[in-house]
Amino acid sequence: MKIQLIAGTCEIPDIEEFLRRINDIASGYGITVQAIDADKIASEEHILSAAEKAIRAVERNDSISKDLGMEVLLYASGNRQIKRALSMGIRNGKNKIVLAVVGADIPEKARSELESLVEADDVIRYTSEKRDMIVSFFDITEREIGAVGEDKIPELVLERVALVDVWK
Numbered sequence: 001m002k003i004q005l006i007a008g009t010c011e012i013p014d015i016e017e018f019l020r021r022i023n024d025i026a027s028g029y030g031i032t033v034q035a036i037d038a039d040k041i042a043s044e045e046h047i048l049s050a051a052e053k054a055i056r057a058v059e060r061n062d063s064i065s066k067d068l069g070m071e072v073l074l075y076a077s078g079n080r081q082i083k084r085a086l087s088m089g090i091r092n093g094k095n096k097i098v099l100a101v102v103g104a105d106i107p108e109k110a111r112s113e114l115e116s117l118v119e120a121d122d123v124i125r126y127t128s129e130k131r132d133m134i135v136s137f138f139d140i141t142e143r144e145i146g147a148v149g150e151d152k153i154p155e156l157v158l159e160r161v162a163l164v165d166v167w168k
Contacts, residue, residue, distance in 0.1 A: 003051045006099040008118040029110035031103030034069040038096035038123035042157035050075035078160025096123040126154045
């Protein structure tokens, strides 16, 4: 399975319509597309690791969800709870967004259609502006940060992603 990320900003006036459009593209090309709030993404490695673990879980019939997109979101959230994972989703209004695209083959036309929905921008990488949101969302304690340092927050998130397998 291949994994590609499309990242940027977009204005979403109607979330239902936006998700329907993404689902139409995904089903039309036989791929999976999961939209994620980029403010809760610690790094490109965070999403790639979550997607790889989700694919592996589905292939082993060891997934929490029957839907690969939801499984990606569960791993990305570092949590087994679907309600918690859904809070990593997008919303009406201005969004910083990452589309995680997964498929045996991801046609260039599919990628192009998805890219047309997003104004490309570097919203994936960890920044100090994301710190409080990420620390809060992933329940990272000040004690943990004190032990490893501020610059290791993305690695603490990766640890949460890896622990999802242990919590199953």
